[in-house]
Amino acid sequence: MSPYTVLFVDDSDFMTQHVSETLESEHGYDVETVTTAAEARSAFESTAFDCVIASYELVDESGIELAASLQDLADELPFVLFTGNPLEPLVEEAQDAGVTAFVSKSDHATGDMNVFANRIRLSIEAVN
Structure with a gap:
C-alpha cells in the first residue's frame, strides 16, 4: 500500500520541519x-x-x-486543524467549515506523534 500524501500548512520553520520529518520517518x-x-x-493544482x-x-x-x-476544491477531503488555542471555542465554526479532526500542538506535536499520526489516518480512512 502506498503511503498517504498529506499537505501540512504552517508558517513555523521548526514546527514544519519537526512534524513533516516525524510523520515521514x-x-x-x-x-x-x-x-x-x-x-x-496552489498546491492542489499539481x-x-x-x-x-x-x-x-x-x-x-x-x-x-x-x-x-x-471544500470547493476537494469534496470530502479530511482536514485536520492543528492548534495551540483552546479547542472548545473553535469546534462549531471549524466543523461548519469542513474540519474533520483537531490536534493540539502542545499535547500531540512532540516525540513520535503517535496520536497525531493516528488522527490523520483515521480521518483519511473515514472518507475512503
Missing part, C-alpha cells in the same frame, strides 16, 4: 509543506492529497477559512 506519510493558505490552494493539516493561525487567513475554501 516514523509513520510513512508523504508530506508536502507550505506556509500560507494561498500556497495550499498534487492530489489524502489529507490537509493546517495550523489555526496562518499569516494570510485562519486554518478554518482555509478549510472552508478547500
Whole structure:
C-alpha cells in the first residue's frame, strides 16, 4: 500500500520541519509543506492529497477559512486543524467549515506523534 500524501500548512520553520520529518520517518506519510493558505490552494493544482493539516493561525487567513475554501476544491477531503488555542471555542465554526479532526500542538506535536499520526489516518480512512 502506498503511503498517504498529506499537505501540512504552517508558517513555523521548526514546527514544519519537526512534524513533516516525524510523520515521514516514523509513520510513512508523504508530506508536502507550505506556509500560507494561498500556497495550499496552489498546491492542489499539481498534487492530489489524502489529507490537509493546517495550523489555526496562518499569516494570510485562519486554518478554518482555509478549510472552508478547500471544500470547493476537494469534496470530502479530511482536514485536520492543528492548534495551540483552546479547542472548545473553535469546534462549531471549524466543523461548519469542513474540519474533520483537531490536534493540539502542545499535547500531540512532540516525540513520535503517535496520536497525531493516528488522527490523520483515521480521518483519511473515514472518507475512503
